[in-house]
Amino acid sequence: MTAGGLFALIICGIVLQVGIGALVAFMRHWRAYVELKGRVIGNGVNDGAPSARQPVAPPHAAWRDYRPFRVRSKAFEDRARSICSFVLEPADGGPVPDFLPGQFLTFRLSVAGQANPVVRCYSLSERPGNDAYRVSIKRVPAGLSSNHFHDRVREGDVLEVKAPSGHFHLDSHGAGPVVLIAGGIGVTPMVSMAAACLHENPSREVWFFYGVRDGSEEAFALPLRGWAERHSSFHLHVCHSRPAPDEAEGRDYHHGGHVDITLLRQVLPLKPFDFYVCGPSAMMESLVPGLLEWGVPAGRVHYEAFGPASLPRLDTPVPALDVVVPAEPLSVTFAASGRQVQWTGGSLLDLAEASGIAIDSGCRAGGCGMCQTRVEEGEVDYEHSPDFDPEPGTCLLCVGRPRTNLVLRA
Ligand code: FES
Structure with a gap:
């Protein structure tokens, strides 16, 4: 063979190799594209409307009212010793009912110096399926409940606990990729979700973003880093x-x-993720709209803010869409107190307190049911679906506002 023939043969070989490589790469991308398209269309979420998928139904409340739980153990989760976990087992020896990762427990506490019980909700921070529950509580300066837990609650103490509840939860049996985003103490429900995913389906893709000030505030560092190494x-x-x-x-x-x-866009691959976000209000107010602007369908953005939510929920039916702005001021009568006042905005709980009417309250975010009050006349609207389902004929004052003139038994 001549030198020219050999050269031509080599060129042909190279061209053939490049062509085969390009074809293989194209086929891979095409398969990924077809799979992605199929999953998005299959889920009915390609139009930005809330997802057509059936949400996982939360289990019915496992028990009514409060049940005694004994503190089995107590341990700090961060170097700053500001987040403390409490493992709780039923004091009545009964079973530990399941819950959905992301749900919370409601506590009724007798706090020194308080005439009335203090009610607070704390997210479960362990996966379902154990023989005990775990909550992890951050000490808040001047926080009645968190300081009581950190300073007064000891191993062996018995606490009054309501059944797990809450609509912010993840389907740990699903297979779709998820992004869990936590800020500060918002890490607690996320750890529960991640643990449940890894337990149910270790190959499920989980991206976990966790924002703290520095390493001393990083909670659950050992399990999180261990999971990242092993999975x-x-x-x-x-x-x-x-x-x-x-x-x-x-x-x-x-x-x-x-x-x-910006970070999420840099790091995350193009996939039909479900996003779960929990953190302080400032974080939610930037991240949730940011995800929507990025093109994530509303039905794939799930979030929980601490305290009264400042963002409307996107993942549940939003009755507030029907809120009628009254043409004239509405009146609210607190029948038991003999007071009639005009509502000009804000929650019914704010209105009652501003009118000097004492109402029992806990979470002030629709989660605990403590402010449940009977409605004698009229209708109530909610800014978002409360986590606690009020009994028929009652409403939650902390997240309720009048739709019509109201008479409340308070
Ligand atoms: S105070 Fe908790 S539901 Fe209203």
Whole structure:
């Protein structure tokens, strides 16, 4: 063979190789595209409307009212010792009913110096299916309940606990990829969700973004980092907004700054993720609209803010869409107190308190049922579906507002 023939043969070989490589790459991308398209269309969420998928039904309340639980153990979860976990077992020796990862427990506490019981809700921070529940509580300066838990509650103490509840939860039996985003103490329901996913389906793709100020505030560092090492499907991204001087990016944390949309867009592959977000209001107010602007369908964005939510829910039917703005001021009569006042905005609980009427309240966010009050006349609207389902003929004052003139038994 001549030198020219040999050269032509080599060129042909190279061209053939490049062509085969390009074809293989194209087929791979095409398959991924077809699969992605099929999943999006199959889920009916390609138009930005809420998902057509049936949400997982929360289990019915496992018991009514309060049940005694004994504190089996108590342990700090962070180096700053500001987040403390309490493992609780039924004091009556009965079973530990299941819950959905993301749900919370409601506690009724006798706090020194308080005339009335203090009611508070705390997210479960362990996966379902254990022989006990676990909540993890951050100490809040001047927080009645959190300081009581940290300073007064001891192992062996018995606490009054309502059954797990809450609409913010994940289907841990599903297979679709999920992104869990936590800020500060918002990590508690996310740890429950991640643990449940890994337990039910270890190959399920989970991306976990966790924002804290520095390493001393990082809770559950051991399990989270352990999961990331052991499971190739679990991707951990810890962000320190104000790293300590001796902390190094890449060694002690993954990214400097906050968890934000820019980071998510940089890191996440193109997939039909479900996003679960839990953190302080400022984080939610930036991340949730950011996800929607990015093109994530509303039905795939699920979130929970601490305290009264400042964002309308997107993942549940929103009765507030029917809220009628009254043409003239509405009157609210607190029948038991003999007071009639005009409603000009805000929640019925705010209105009652501003009128000098004492109402029992706990979470002030529609979660605990403590402010449940009988409606004698009229109708009540909600800004968003409350987590606690009020009994027929009653309403939750903390998230309720009048639709018509109202008479309340308060
Ligand atoms: S105070 Fe908890 S539901 Fe109203």
